[in-house]
Amino acid sequence: MEGVKVSSYGLYFVFECLRRYLGGSWYIAGLFLLGLLIWPVLSRKKSADGEESVSTISWMNLTIVLFLALTACNPFLVMKIVPKIGMTSVYYRIFWALPFVTGAAYYLTLLYGKLRSAVLSLLLIVGILTASAFVMGLNPGIPNLTVPSNVYKVDGAIPVLCEEIHRDFEKTESFLEAEEDLGRDDFRTLTGARQLVRTMPRCIFPFQLEFAVRQYDAGIALTFDRNLRLYYEGNRSTGISYENSEKYHRRALILNVMYGYDDTASEKAFRKAMEKTGTDYLVVEKDRCNELFLNAVCNRVSEIAGYVIFRYEL
Amino acid sequence: MKIALLSALALGFQLFLFLSAGTLLQRVLKRELSLTGSLLLGYFSVFSLFEIVCLTAELRLTSLTSLSFVTGILAFCLLAFGMIFGISRWKSYLLSIRERLSLHGWTFFLLLGALLLTLLFVLLYSDASSDSDYYVGQAATALFTDSIGRFDPTNGRALTVFKPRYAFSMYPYWSAVAAKCFHIPAIVESRSIMSVINALMSVLCLYRLGMALFFEVPGKGDGGKKCPEALASQRSALFCVIVLFLHVFSSTIYLPGIFLLTRSFEGKASIANIVIPSVLTIAVSLWRRRDESAFWELFLVNFAAVCFSASGMFSLALSLAAVFPLAFIRKKPSYLLGLFLGSLPVLLWAGAYVLASRGVFVMAAVTGR
Numbered sequence: 001m002e003g004v005k006v007s008s009y010g011l012y013f014v015f016e017c018l019r020r021y022l023g024g025s026w027y028i029a030g031l032f033l034l035g036l037l038i039w040p041v042l043s044r045k046k047s048a049d050g051e052e053s054v055s056t057i058s059w060m061n062l063t064i065v066l067f068l069a070l071t072a073c074n075p076f077l078v079m080k081i082v083p084k085i086g087m088t089s090v091y092y093r094i095f096w097a098l099p100f101v102t103g104a105a106y107y108l109t110l111l112y113g114k115l116r117s118a119v120l121s122l123l124l125i126v127g128i129l130t131a132s133a134f135v136m137g138l139n140p141g142i143p144n145l146t147v148p149s150n151v152y153k154v155d156g157a158i159p160v161l162c163e164e165i166h167r168d169f170e171k172t173e174s175f176l177e178a179e180e181d182l183g184r185d186d187f188r189t190l191t192g193a194r195q196l197v198r199t200m201p202r203c204i205f206p207f208q209l210e211f212a213v214r215q216y217d218a219g220i221a222l223t224f225d226r227n228l229r230l231y232y233e234g235n236r237s238t239g240i241s242y243e244n245s246e247k248y249h250r251r252a253l254i255l256n257v258m259y260g261y262d263d264t265a266s267e268k269a270f271r272k273a274m275e276k277t278g279t280d281y282l283v284v285e286k287d288r289c290n291e292l293f294l295n296a297v298c299n300r301v302s303e304i305a306g307y308v309i310f311r312y313e314l
Numbered sequence: 315m316k317i318a319l320l321s322a323l324a325l326g327f328q329l330f331l332f333l334s335a336g337t338l339l340q341r342v343l344k345r346e347l348s349l350t351g352s353l354l355l356g357y358f359s360v361f362s363l364f365e366i367v368c369l370t371a372e373l374r375l376t377s378l379t380s381l382s383f384v385t386g387i388l389a390f391c392l393l394a395f396g397m398i399f400g401i402s403r404w405k406s407y408l409l410s411i412r413e414r415l416s417l418h419g420w421t422f423f424l425l426l427g428a429l430l431l432t433l434l435f436v437l438l439y440s441d442a443s444s445d446s447d448y449y450v451g452q453a454a455t456a457l458f459t460d461s462i463g464r465f466d467p468t469n470g471r472a473l474t475v476f477k478p479r480y481a482f483s484m485y486p487y488w489s490a491v492a493a494k495c496f497h498i499p500a501i502v503e504s505r506s507i508m509s510v511i512n513a514l515m516s517v518l519c520l521y522r523l524g525m526a527l528f529f530e531v532p533g534k535g536d537g538g539k540k541c542p543e544a545l546a547s548q549r550s551a552l553f554c555v556i557v558l559f560l561h562v563f564s565s566t567i568y569l570p571g572i573f574l575l576t577r578s579f580e581g582k583a584s585i586a587n588i589v590i591p592s593v594l595t596i597a598v599s600l601w602r603r604r605d606e607s608a609f610w611e612l613f614l615v616n617f618a619a620v621c622f623s624a625s626g627m628f629s630l631a632l633s634l635a636a637v638f639p640l641a642f643i644r645k646k647p648s649y650l651l652g653l654f655l656g657s658l659p660v661l662l663w664a665g666a667y668v669l670a671s672r673g674v675f676v677m678a679a680v681t682g683r
Contacts (some may be wrong), residue, residue: 002569023566057527058638060601062585063643067635092568093625094587097632099594101570102520103557106527109549120683125552129559137565145439151317153440187461188375190680193472196459200470212442214470215501218458221470226444235444302321 001092002237008081011075013082018073021092022100023136029100029131035107044280064069068097088117091241094107153244154212157305161209162217165281168301169201172313175282203281204254206288207233214227226253250276258282260290267297274312277281282310317498324496325507329514330388334396337403347403350518350525353631354592356396357613358618361485362659365390365621368484368491372462372476373677379460381487382494394660405632417544419552427485428555429517436509436578446505453500457493464679466674474678485581485622489666504579512578516587519555523591526598530639582624587618589629597636600649612637612656620663629659631653 001021022029034126040055071077072094072280081093099106108125115121132252147155169175177196185192206214210229213220227238232252240247250273256262258268270293273279282298286289289308294300333349340347364385371381410607415422451467459465463481465472489504496503528549529542570590572581592615599605613631619626633653641649642659654661669675 003364021566021568023568025560025563025565025569025571028560028564028569045453056601057598060597060640063631063639064597068631071635072631079564088624093582094631095568095585096570096590096628097635101463101557101564102523102591102594105553105560106444109524109528109553110554110558112549125556129556132560133563136563139562139564139571139575140567141439141441142562144576145435147438148440151321151506153505154498183402186681189665190472190474190682193461193464193680197465197470197472202470208442210449211444214467215446215454215505216499218451218454218467218500224469225466225471228446228470230444261440313536 001089002235005088005239006079011079013080014073014075018095021095027132027135028104030109031104031128032100035104035110036065039107057106059097064097064099065296067095072097082170089237095289110175121305152216154216155209158209158212158216158305160304161205161283161307161309162213162220163282164302164304165201165220168309168311169280172280172311173200175199182236201280202278203283204251204258204279205283206285209283223254223277254279254282257293258284258287258290260293267293270297281311283307284310317502319500320498323494324498325501325510326512327496328492328507328517328617329353333395334358334400335360335392335488336396337400338392338396339425343398347400349407350522354515354518354522355614357511357588358614359510360389360392361488362614362623363673364488364491365484365617367562368462368487372481372487375464375679375681376462377460378487378490378494380463381462382491385491386495389472396477406525414547416471416567417547418551418675419544419548420484421548421555424555425521425551426554429514431512431573432512432517435575436513437506439509440578441504441576441579442680443577445580445582448480449486450489450504452480453493453504456487456490457500462487462490466680473679478667478677481670481677482666483621483623484583493653502529509579511587512584512654513574516574516578517554517558519588520554521550522525523595523598524553526595526602527553528602529602533626571669573646579667581621582625585619585625585628589615589622589626589676593632593636597632597640600637600640609652609656612652616657617659620659624663624667626660627664630657632666633657633660633679 001017002232004013004016004020005108036058042060054304061304074207082088094174096207108128111125112118112121150159152159181195182199183195185195187193187196199307200219201215202221204210204223207229210222210224211226214222224232227240228248228251231237231240231242231248253265253269253273254261254277257265281301282294284307286292286303286306286308291308294310301309301311303309328493332353333356336354336359337347338353339355339359341351350596367384368381369387371384417426447468452463455465455467455470456462463473480513486504489508490500492507493500493503494496525546529547543563561569561571561574566572570586574587576588577583593612596605596608596612596615599608616626616629616633619629631658637649637653641653670677
């Protein structure tokens with residue numbers, strides 16, 4: 001959870017995590033707790049076969065909630081243990097063990113067949129769910145659904161950009177040398193593995209493409225790893241700080257220059273960063289590209305699908 | 315078109331493999347055949363088996379080709395034995411399927427509609443999160459480099475040691491193996507085929523949980539005319555639909571709903587939507603005294619959880635919360651032993667993770683310089 005740390009929230013860490021976990025869907029937990037509290041009472045009034053089963057499940061749900069409240073969700077224990085085992089950013093997953101959704105659905109389903117008329121029961125369930133839908137927010141994935149343009153479910157620019165980079169890279173001397181070396185050493189040794197890596201062009205892509213590139217084409221290497229790139233884009237969910245990392249600042253300089261964020265960066269500093277990181281290609285959006293600088297330092301390979309590809313050579 | 319056809323074949327094959335493995339296991343355990351139970355048992359047992367084979371291959375720095383070969387042979391054996399021992403059971407099951415479906419009444423169509431919509435959604439949805447970079451990237455990297463976990467999937471660099479957090483969860487390599495065997499891109503296997511399989515398994519898990527929850531709970535609206543099995547089937551179907559509805563209105567990125575609909579190809583989505591409901595089903599069986607020998611199933615589910623993701627440890631939290639107090643309530647110390655044995659895969663994983671991350675032992679990703 002981005003920005004939620006034990007050091008900032010102390011004993012309230014668990015409550016803050018739970019608050020953010022439920023967000024606008026607090027209604028689900030409300031339904032669960034309501035069912036947990038009132039259903040065993042309702043069941044007791046009407047003595048019919050199987051009522052014991054309902055109270056058994058309620059006891060089970062209550063036991064799970066209490067056990068977790070005393071152990072894994074105990075603010076005093078969590079404050080001491082969670083930071084030590086490095087689980088702060090993923091602590092919210094402990095709430096998966098709380099049967100909020102399945103519990104709420106269980107108590108709602110019990111309504112079916114509970115009233116004299118099945119139709120009335122069903123109408124009651126539909127009414128409660130409709131009211132819930134108005135109170136709760138929509139799953140964030142639903143508004144983002146788009147029909148993919150290709151079978152790989154990636155941005156249509158990625159296949160053409162990767163193909164163009166490979167086509168260009170395979171003509172370079174560094175690739176030909178790497179290909180010649182490939183297989184000289186046992187692949188299971190570090191040298192052997194690095195021989196393979198040298199046959200891959202190392203690139204920097206715009207943020208909206210970067211994470212999908214290696215999923216589509218693992219033959220492309222990237223200058224940034226996932227955590228470094230997230231950090232550059234201002235995402236602190238990993239909980240790692242790279243402020244004092246030279247490795248990070250070198251890479252950040254390249255991106256700053258690509259987009260013209262840093263006018264003070266010299267050509268020398270840029271060249272040093274490119275060489276130290278081993279970056280071969282830069283892919284930049286045409287309308288955001290710092291063309292003047294990049295044209296002077298790199299070779300413009302081509303312009304495809306609204307992106308410009310630059311190759312850097314020693 | 316070729317990729318689409320091969321993908322459909324890969325999907326069908328994997329489902330059939332889970333069915334065969336599950337049928338075989340049900341036969342060995344002398345349990346009554348159920349389609350839902352077979353598919354889920356097969357799913358957990360295949361991933362448990364794959365965890366053992368793949369982890370061994372990873373630590374021995376074996377190539378993906380060799381792993382695919384071994385996995386292929388094992389899959390073939392499971393399919394063959396599953397068919398030999400299961401074909402007569404499947405036949406009799408198919409003959410009674412109409413009767414079984416009719417028990418659900420109108421709720422069957424409601425459930426079918428919700429299931430198809432869910433599957434269509436996960437098939438079409440393309441997730442561009444940084445986590446997919448790891449899960450899909452790992453499979454694509456393994457396929458490209460013909461190795462297992464020896465390269466950083468997020469940038470392609472060669473690793474000298476395996477990262478303890480990821481080294482024990484072999485789930486991404488299942489996609490690499492399937493992609494290799496069916497000659498399809500790893501991204502298609504991971505993001506489309508596994509999404510559909512995992513979403514289907516999630517719904518089956520919910521249905522099974524529903525059957526465990528509503529078994530023998532009588533209703534009043536039918537005037538006592540319906541048999542308990544019919545009512546349980548209808549309520550289970552309705553329960554699944556309500557859970558799916560609540561997932562549609564799960565408005566944060568942390569709730570299981572977002573993992574089901576947008577990130578179902580990820581291992582941790584399987585933890586949230588398959589493993590945890592399965593542990594809950596086992597807990598219901600124990601609390602209801604319906605299946606006192608459910609601990610072996612807990613073992614299998616927890617084993618598969620280790621394969622899926624490091625988040626498998628959260629299934630341990632639920633196992634403890636649901637079963638540990640029950641041992642004291644019922645005064646049954648045997649439950650504690652069952653719980654310990656059932657949770658052993660996660661405990662072993664946690665132990666290995668702590669030791670590896672503290673540097674007690676190092677898992678080298680190369681044999682030398």
